[in-house]
Amino acid sequence: MSGAFLSETDVECALGPVLPREFYLRPTVEVAQALLGQLLVHQQPEGLTAGLIVETEAYLVGDPGSHAWRGRTVRNAAMFGPPGTIYTYRIYGVHWCVNLVTQPEGVPEAVLIRALEPVAGIELMRRRRGVARLQDLCSGPARLCQALGITDALNWGDITSPPLWVADTGRPPGQVCVGTRIGLPIGKGHEAPLRFGLAGSPFLSRKFAD
DNA sequence: CACTCGATGTTCT
DNA sequence: GAACATCGAGTGG
Numbered sequence: 001m002s003g004a005f006l007s008e009t010d011v012e013c014a015l016g017p018v019l020p021r022e023f024y025l026r027p028t029v030e031v032a033q034a035l036l037g038q039l040l041v042h043q044q045p046e047g048l049t050a051g052l053i054v055e056t057e058a059y060l061v062g063d064p065g066s067h068a069w070r071g072r073t074v075r076n077a078a079m080f081g082p083p084g085t086i087y088t089y090r091i092y093g094v095h096w097c098v099n100l101v102t103q104p105e106g107v108p109e110a111v112l113i114r115a116l117e118p119v120a121g122i123e124l125m126r127r128r129r130g131v132a133r134l135q136d137l138c139s140g141p142a143r144l145c146q147a148l149g150i151t152d153a154l155n156w157g158d159i160t161s162p163p164l165w166v167a168d169t170g171r172p173p174g175q176v177c178v179g180t181r182i183g184l185p186i187g188k189g190h191e192a193p194l195r196f197g198l199a200g201s202p203f204l205s206r207k208f209a210d
Numbered sequence: 211c212a213c214t215c216g217a218t219g220t221t222c223t
Numbered sequence: 224g225a226a227c228a229t230c231g232a233g234t235g236g
Contacts, residue, residue: 057228065228067221075220093218095229112228142229183228205229 015039015050015120015167021160024083028102028109032058033196035100035166036173040116042148043163047124049148051116051138052169054201057181058194059099059110065181065189068108078156079108086157086164088150095142098150100159100166114141114182114195116148117203140205175199177208 019038024031033056041050059066067076067089078087078101085101087110099110116138118125125137125147138144145151154164177197182205184190197204 059228067228070222073221089228090219092227092229093220097228099228114228140229146230181228185227188227 015041016170017168018160019166019168021082021084023166024100024102024159025104026102028058028060028111029194031100031102032056032111032194033173033176035111035113036176036196036198037169037171039119039167039169040113040144040148041120041165041167042150044149046149047121049121049124050119050167051144051148052119052203053113053115053166054117054203055113055115055195055197055205057112057114057196059112060194061103061107061109063189063192063194064187065184065192066108066110072108076108079110080106081156084158084160086154086159088145088152088155090152091142096145096151097141098145098154112141113144115139115197115201115203115205116144117201118147135202139203143205173198179208182206 035053035056038053039050040053068079072080078085081101082105083102087099088096091097099112101110103109118137129137129147137147177199178193179195181195197208
């Protein structure tokens with residue numbers, strides 16, 4: 001596929017209506033599940049990339065696994081923004097991850113996007129990722145950010161408008177798997193059932209225990 | 211397949 | 224100094 005630059009209208013027609021701010025202003029666990037099956041889209045001059053959200057995690061107030069657990073810092077400030085705020089952070093000093101804020105300003109809850117099924121701009125994703133297999137392009141929170149070109153530049157941005165938004169596919173999520181969150185140390189909320197995925201998707205970062 | 215390890219910004223001890 | 228919402232290269236079965 002060529003790197004044609006679609007207008008906002010073209011994109012909206014092709015990919016469905018943009019999910020509005022009210023979509024995110026619900027209990028965070030509900031948003032994390034409702035996002036499954038919807039389309040994350042990044043529109044840039046070098047091309048448009050998009051993928052179906054197949055895996056998410058919820059991070060809550062009073063949650064020792066959350067970056068906001070010890071209060072506001074320079075890094076996590078976007079988590080305290082209004083619903084629909086984009087929170088990006090650098091992990092292990094090398095990769096980017098992206099979250100969407102779900103609560104009113106001052107209440108730091110968010111959904112981490114953990115995996116996508118590639119849908120649009122797949123050749124651009126392959127160039128950015130340096131891998132060919134479809135299953136390796138977006139199956140992890142840092143992988144999908146590299147594939148879509150998501151960086152710190154989007155931190156504090158608004159997920160309800162370009163350049164990064166979620167399009168409503170109009171499809172029900174299908175069967176949702178629930179599990180424990182990935183990568184959290186013992187005693188830091190690692191047991192909480194706050195990871196969600198589309199059952200049977202080959203694009204998950206890891207399989208769910210049955 | 212399982213496991214180890216290096217990359218290194220931000221936060222905490 | 225150590226730990227961390229990770230990934231990919233390397234080793235060994």
